[in-house]
Amino acid sequence: MSAQFAAAYSTSTGEAFQFWILGTVAVIGALSTVLMKRAVHSALSLAGTMIILAVFYLANGAYFLGIVQIVVYTGAIMMLFLFVVMLVGVTAADSLTETIKGQRWLALLCGLGFGVLLFAGIGNASLTQFDGLGTANANGNVEGLAALIFTKYVFAFEITGALLITAAVGAMVLTHRERTERPKTQRELSEQRVRDGKHLPPLPAPGVYARHNAVDVQGLLPDGTPSELTVSKTLRDRGQIRDVSSEALNDLRALEQRAEERLERTEIAPANLKRTEEASK
């Protein structure tokens, strides 16, 4: 691989080519992570950037890390992200308008200043010598890493193990809700419902008299008003209730128009007549 010969001051043309193409894409990915309205898009952009970074790791002679980057980061962590995004709501888009006064300008100013400082720092540092990993990776990259991790860094390694376990336990503690009391029995629940005076019978079913039977359509109450209760709470929360109140009339109007076109009538019958006709059907 090209990276293996990168002990020289300059890298191969292939790597340069790869760097400029993929680097640009990585920056675009990073930018879209920040700028995309929907979290899911951000996550996908980030995943792309990470894959590119994995390639760069490989190019820099870090074979083990490159693979780990793909497997752990892109494979596991980003999926975890996507999972949470789904949990929270894929479609909910963030508003990108800023609510804290001056926050965006200050952030951009700080970011710009910090970037300039970092660039200046790197530019000023006398990074003239590149040793390359030729000798280090001579016995294989994984073996080299293993030798370091299990000798020089064994203590840190053990501690990170502990950290991981703690984090796992912590995540469980945070997300798990301990049941601190006996669950209520059916009887108690029904009694509770009677006591509270809330909706005693089962919730009404969605859909209106066979005209629609989709779950996202509200059923009508006897007086003709649609009832939100008939739609499942999840859909309600997502704001995905379909309003079909005007659909029947539109259908009728379209039907009449078509009929008139066919019959080449010009006059439209009065509305009350139509209604009687419909009723007779």
Next chain:
Amino acid sequence: MNPVNYLYLSALLFTIGATGVLIRRNAIVVFMCIELMLNACNLAFVTFSRMHGNLDGQVIAFFTMVVAAAEVVVGLAIIVSLFRSRHSASVDDASLMKL
């Protein structure tokens, strides 16, 4: 090409990530930006490793990944429980630090 360019790229990504942390309100995106910053650091470590011709930089990057993984686990757990109680993943909603 001078491999120093990797460092510039790393700096750029880090800055973008940092700015993202500051301007986004969705906690999940903020988290992603933090991941981006961590990855930018990792890139720098890997580059340093190549520069110095030893594997210490890669070991550090490896540890960074582990820590990042742990952090993501806990962070996402926090976000989930926040979302559960507040029905929102906006970091601005948690402005209880104000008296």
Next chain:
Amino acid sequence: MSFPLLTATAALPALGAVATAAVPAARRTAAKWLALLVSLATLALGITILVRFDPGGDRYQLTESHPWIADFGVRYELGVDGIAVALIGLTALLIPFVILAGWHDADPLETGNKRWRPTQGFFALILAVEAMVIISFEATDVFLFYIFFEAMLIPMYFLIGGFGDSAHEHGDEAAATQRSYAAVKFLLYNLVGGLIMLAAVIGLYVVAGNFSLADIAQARADGTLHMATNTERWLFLGFFFAFAVKAPLWPLHTWLPNAMGEATAPVAVLITAVVDKVGTFAMLRFCLQLFPNASKWATPVILVLAVISIIYGALLAVGQRDIKRLVAYASISHFGFIVLGIFAMTSQGQSGATLYMVNHGISTAALMLVAGFLISRRGSRLIADYGGVQKVAPVLAGTFLIGGLATLSLPGLAPFVSEFLVLVGTFSRYPAIGIIATFGIVLAALYTLVLYQRTMTGPVKPEVASMPDLRPRELLVVAPLIVLLIFLGVYPKPITDIVNPAVKQTMSDVHKKDPKPSVEAAK
């Protein structure tokens, strides 16, 4: 090892404070009696110190010394010289009277105080103040002193802010606002002073390498510890500023009238007669001993400030409409005299100043406590609300008059001796300043007599017509103080004998000798 008498004297009221605070909420009376007994026991220990102290012996006696924070050379070092003994005696003496005078001041039944366990808190705080004041007088380690010098602000803050009298012309709401204003003002003033002092304490450590008063003074005297002139002056100013706030010296005085006006009379006595004495005491003990050259350097300015305090305080006292604020301004005037005596750098001045601290404590306590009894009867602090009290409550008026006469330094009462010593001591070195300060005695007569005339004489006002005379408990508070005022007025020797050697030491610390009379043969 001998019995740690000094520690015990300070620890007893501290333990008493804890015990008093722990008395169950319903048993208010038990808390009162417990506090009184503890303060009396402390008085007994104070008297033991007085007896055990040998005026002809070492400079610091009954010393105790234990390492405390070894890394910074901070030691738990106690020791008393004559000045400290006198002031410890004063403190231990006054606290029982303060407690007795404030017997009902924090009783929820009497005052409607809605605080949690007010009675227990009130008396525990008083005892805590006593403990801290006593240990400040005893400490010979600068750092140890500093800690308690600052710590006593905490209980004082709560005493001022938490337990005012309800005698406010604009009602309880306004009274509470005024009170918290006064308490915060007190705290801030003293904290600023304390912080500046802290900087100086640290500076002293940097220069001297330890905190022991005796060691540093010894090293300075030997010449082994050399301080640059400017360093010494800055350190001196740091210390002096804190003490001048506490004392208080013009123009750092404005917290005192607020604090004394809003606090209950016993707490006001605690402020002016006990706590403020730590300031003047510390000038004598720390400023002069640690920084003799800087003290001499600053003397002219300090004397001018002291004279301004005397005249200014007296003039403002004349202009007050509020009895307690009047006494506060009178105290400012008196503190001017004390500072004058200390910095006149004569034996008479410094002995007089020490004696003045004791006498001012007793006389102000007498006047202020009687004023407190008066105010509690009528529910007003305004002078204009009184008149003709003498007719209905002659004993109250009589004791008030004697307290007032002590304040104006009538010969035969204790403050005269000290005031005259201060004046003579000042005059013999700085005649002009001495003469200006003498005007203070005319003004003192003016504000005292005007106060007496407006409140006690003249036709009886209808509001005071049914005012009861002093009750036995109140008489028990005032009578001993008056007896003491008269006794120390005609026979101050017991105190001067204790104080004189210490003053001699201090004079030699600052390398000053009394000015010689121009005709020596006469002596």
Next chain:
Amino acid sequence: MENLIALLVAAPLLGAVVLLCGGRRLDAVGHWIGTILSSASFVIGVVLFTDLLGKNAEHRTLMQHLWTWVPVEGFQADVTFRLDQLSMTFVLLITGVGSLIHLYSVGYMEHDERRRRFFGYLNLFLAAMLILVLADNYLLLYVGWEGVGLASYLLIGFWQHKPSAATAAKKAFLVNRVGDMGLSIAIMLMFTTFGTFAFGPVLSHVGDASEGKLTGIALMLLLAACGKSAQVPLQSWLGDAMEGPTPVSALIHAATMVTAGVYLIVRSGAIFNAAPDAQLVVTVVGAVTLLFGAIVGCAKDDIKKALAGSTMSQIGYMVLAAGLGPIGYVFAIMHLVTHGFFKAGLFLGAGSVMHGMNDEVDMRKYGGLRKYMPVTFITFGLGYLAIIGFPGLSGFFSKDKIIEAAFAKGGTEGWILGGAALLGAAITAFYMTRVMLMTFFGEKRWQPDENGNEPHPHESPKTMTIPMIVLAFGSVFAGGIFGIGDRFLHWLEPITGHEEGNSPVSALTVTLATMVVLVIGVGIAWAQYGRKPVPAVAPRGSLLTRAARRDLLQDDFNHVVLVRGGEHLTRSLVYVDHTLVDGVVNGTAASMGGLSGRLRKLQNGYARSYAVSMFGGAAILVAATLLMRAV
């Protein structure tokens, strides 16, 4: 024998303590306790006097050291009493007149429910006054000095429910305090000059001190004397002091306390002798006051205030004499003693008149009282004759000597001072005759008051008349006993020293001149008040009369300059303290509050906002690191 001296003081002091702390249970016997204890003091005084008489003139000084009062490095004040001829004279006067007035008060204050306390105060006064004259050093004298001031304050303000009495008491104390300031400065000066302030060392080493310092001391002592003895310019309190009960006016404000200034000057004679400039000031003060008091006395219609003016004037004579130095010291004291008798007698007489006239003090509402109260008339009349210097009576011997001595000062000063003293004698004759005529002669002029109570003039009870009679005896004979054969001169000379001045005029001439001016004064008074009826309402009078009625505008001056000025000063200072001194502090606090309010807005609780500051901080740190590297 020395040990008795302390008893002199202790007896009345005990009385004061017992009476003031005793409570109501002593109400019934309190006045007798007071009287007995003051008489006891008098008896001890007499015993000591006989003891002194039995000794040689050189050994007539007894000292009693009681205890060390203020022992401080380089400063020694002892409680030591010194009884010599000078203090003995005073002791007898104070305890003698004092006891008589105690007796008189038993009757005078009979109807006052606070009589016990009155006697307590009187005893306190006696004790303080005795400390004053017995003290062996100036500091102890200062104790007595202020002690009598306190007693005077309490007694003038005895009827405190009257605002005028309370004000007068306060005024007396304050004006005296100004004088006391002089005394304390004098003591300080003595201390810096001599290192001590005991009489013996100071007075015997006067010669070693510079004249400038001595003049300073002397002038400060004079200031003190002016305050206590109501001399110009500190005389304004004496007239107001008449608000006190009459026995008080007789004892304190006529016979004893007000003469303390004279005592001080005579006692410090050595200092004054060495400071001629100060002496000149003393004589001027004395001369001015004797005329001032006399003029004021002429215009007052209030019998007590007329007598108060007279007191001022007579003490002016004494101060004048004391200012003359050794020529006059003895006569100053002699006049002081005789004055003590006749002025006390006059005041007691006035008190007796008031007692009979329902406490009326306006002489225009008297008239013809000689028929109603004969004893009072006779004793008052004898006092009157004594004070105007009727030949053979006390005043004749003492006052004439002073006038002689004034002339004997020599030079222009002698003429001026002598002239002033003569003029004073004339005016004295005038106003005393006026008082006499308006009170006891002419037609009755009293009217029923608004309640319809017409006064029924009557003679006073025995307890009151007996002291008056005794004092009248003193007024008549004391001068003769002292003056004839210069007995008093020989008695006092060892202490005060004496010189015969070289008078430009002979003693006989002076006596004759005095007689002439006396006749003129009496004649004018007779022409104005004896021949024609006295109007019951005071006529408007000339400008001088009106000014004299208002104490020659001194009070108005005080009011405008001192009282108003002082009020403005204190008020503006209160304002300054509140707005400026406190304002700076509160302003600092407010600006701190404003600043923190602004800073608080940064703490908006948004984590992102804090993150920006963290990020900014990191940027600054990086910049700093880079800069450090670059440098």
